[in-house]
Amino acid sequence: MSLDELDKLERQRRDADRRYNEALTAFDASLVRTTPHAAIGLAVDATQPSLPRGWLGWTLRGVQRWLAPWIDRQHAFNARTADVIGALAEREGARAAAFDQFQAALIALLQQITAFVETKDRQISASLSRRLDEHQIALQTQQPMLETVPELRAQLAVLQRATGMLKRRIEEGMPAAAATTVEATSPTRSPESDSADDYKYVGFEDQFRGSDESVAAKLNDYLPIFAASTDVVDLGCGRGEFLIALRSAGVRARGVDTNADMVAVARERGLDVVKTDALSYLNGLADESIGGIIAAQVVEHLTAPYLMRLLDASRRTLRPGAPIVFETINPACWYAFFSSYIRDLTHVHPVHPETLQYLLRASGFERVEIRYREPVPETEKLKATALPEDVRVSDDPMAKSLTSVARTLDANAALLNRLIFSHMDYAVVGYRA
Numbered sequence: 001m002s003l004d005e006l007d008k009l010e011r012q013r014r015d016a017d018r019r020y021n022e023a024l025t026a027f028d029a030s031l032v033r034t035t036p037h038a039a040i041g042l043a044v045d046a047t048q049p050s051l052p053r054g055w056l057g058w059t060l061r062g063v064q065r066w067l068a069p070w071i072d073r074q075h076a077f078n079a080r081t082a083d084v085i086g087a088l089a090e091r092e093g094a095r096a097a098a099f100d101q102f103q104a105a106l107i108a109l110l111q112q113i114t115a116f117v118e119t120k121d122r123q124i125s126a127s128l129s130r131r132l133d134e135h136q137i138a139l140q141t142q143q144p145m146l147e148t149v150p151e152l153r154a155q156l157a158v159l160q161r162a163t164g165m166l167k168r169r170i171e172e173g174m175p176a177a178a179a180t181t182v183e184a185t186s187p188t189r190s191p192e193s194d195s196a197d198d199y200k201y202v203g204f205e206d207q208f209r210g211s212d213e214s215v216a217a218k219l220n221d222y223l224p225i226f227a228a229s230t231d232v233v234d235l236g237c238g239r240g241e242f243l244i245a246l247r248s249a250g251v252r253a254r255g256v257d258t259n260a261d262m263v264a265v266a267r268e269r270g271l272d273v274v275k276t277d278a279l280s281y282l283n284g285l286a287d288e289s290i291g292g293i294i295a296a297q298v299v300e301h302l303t304a305p306y307l308m309r310l311l312d313a314s315r316r317t318l319r320p321g322a323p324i325v326f327e328t329i330n331p332a333c334w335y336a337f338f339s340s341y342i343r344d345l346t347h348v349h350p351v352h353p354e355t356l357q358y359l360l361r362a363s364g365f366e367r368v369e370i371r372y373r374e375p376v377p378e379t380e381k382l383k384a385t386a387l388p389e390d391v392r393v394s395d396d397p398m399a400k401s402l403t404s405v406a407r408t409l410d411a412n413a414a415l416l417n418r419l420i421f422s423h424m425d426y427a428v429v430g431y432r433a
Contacts, residue, residue, distance in 0.1 A: 012157060026212045199326040218374070219296060225323045226251055234279040235310075236298035242267035243273070256347040282313035290317050293423060296327040297425075299356065300347045307351075311363040318432040324365060326356060327373070327427040334420040335376055356428045365430035374424035381421040382413035 026378040219242040226232050230252050236244055237255030239262055246253040257263050268271040276279060278295065293314050299307055314324055331337045332349030341350055353370045360368045385406040391399045392406070 014148070016356070016418035059120045102362070105283065108289070166410065170284045172427075200310045213416060216245055220245055221373070222294060222325055222327075223249055225325060226294070229322065231290045232292035232294065233290050233399070235295040236301070237266060237271075237273060238262050239269040239296075240269055240273065241273045242294060244269065247271070250291075279310050279313055282310070282317050287316055290326070291319055291322050293318060293322075294325045294327075296325075297329070299326055299328045299351050300341065300344075303348055308363075311359055315364045315432060320432055322432045324360070324432065325427055325429050326360070327425060329428045330423050332374065332419075333376070333422045333424060335380065335422075336424040340424060353426045353428070360428055360430045364433050366433045368428060371421035371427045371429060373426060376421040376424060381417045382411045384413055 004079060012135065018140065085111050110260075125312055135200045160424070184237060222242070223245055226246065227249065232246060232253040234240075234246075234253060237243055237257050240255055240257075241252050243255050243266065251271070255266055255271060256264075256278055258277050260275060263273050263275045278298070302310065318324065328351055329341045329347075331341060331352060341347055353372075357368050357370050387402060387406040392403045395401070
């Protein structure tokens with residue numbers, strides 16, 4: 001975020017502060033305050049009516065003198081009552097007007113609170129976003145030096161992913177330490193799983209699975225399988241490498257993943273990605289509504305019952321003849337098992353190639369084949385003995401003994417290479433019957 005944008009937010013915040021303070025002052029001035037009433041003076045009308053003459057007048061004057069004290073007090077009471085009623089009516093009118101003014105001021109104050117709080121939040125978010133940008137630039141500046149140290153390189157990758165996650169949450173208006181959620185239906189999450197740690201797994205993938213380019217190069221081998229398809233679903237799409245390849249090939253596709261940070265990375269690339277688990281997504285689709293399924297490096301994260309239900313849901317939702325591709329680590333290759341499979345804490349159990357092939361066939365898929373991928377580099381394999389040819393063909397007893405030992409060692413090396421150093425991955429490819 002630029003300095004000009006920060007200055008604009010600061011001006012908006014000050015303007016909101018001013019309007020809020022003005023509304024607060026008006027609200028305070030409009031409060032209705034009760035005060036003791038001053039004594040009300042009473043005036044008594046002393047005018048007396050004229051009396052008739054004669055004995056009647058004389059009689060009335062006597063009665064009047066006898067009743068005078070009570071009459072005077074009644075006149076005083078009546079006058080006092082009339083004055084109090086008038087004062088109360090006048091006061092209630094004033095109170096009604098004051099209450100109307102109070103209500104108007106309260107409404108104005110409440111209207112200003114939203115803008116007051118919102119501008120402060122925007123300014124704080126913008127400041128945090130700028131600080132994160134500055135940290136990211138600083139990290140990128142130091143990256144060439146840090147990459148020479150493995151420990152610092154790993155920490156740098158995690159910090160960069162964490163920075164990206166925090167920035168996205170701020171831009172989305174979420175708290176940086178958002179409440180964690182557990183994907184109850186996802187087999188790749190334990191009860192202790194924390195969505196706030198998703199960025200760590202993305203950093204793990206960055207370091208051990210490979211760059212976007214290397215992953216895309218491996219997955220591009222599957223493009224011909226989906227060349228004639230549409231509405232393909234990539235289960236466990238990760239950062240979206242294969243979705244990008246499908247988009248480039250003109251194949252409409254959607255991705256599914258449980259990792260929030262993976263989903264955010266894929267969406268930033270303009271990809272159609274849903275955050276949920278594979279089975280929940282397929283269960284929400286109509287029968288025969290999609291044209292292909294790929295799940296690369298996913299099944300090793302699944303429990304056996306979940307995998308069975310996933311295969312059934314895949315068959316139900318795929319159109320007849322649509323392809324399905326499940327790629328995973330090859331546990332029959334000991335090198336892959338010990339160097340790749342057990343390194344990832346999120347793996348549940350390995351799946352043997354023949355087991356996965358059988359499960360697809362049993363779930364109603366046809367033309368199911370195993371395709372082995374990623375052969376172990378020759379530099380990592382056991383080497384044959386370098387016994388000179390002239391020794392091998394010599395009739396000398398010592399040479400014959402050396403040749404026999406060399407042949408045994410070479411046979412053992414070939415056997416171990418088939419067991420330990422074969423192919424790192426495999427894919428089972430089938431088609432909906």
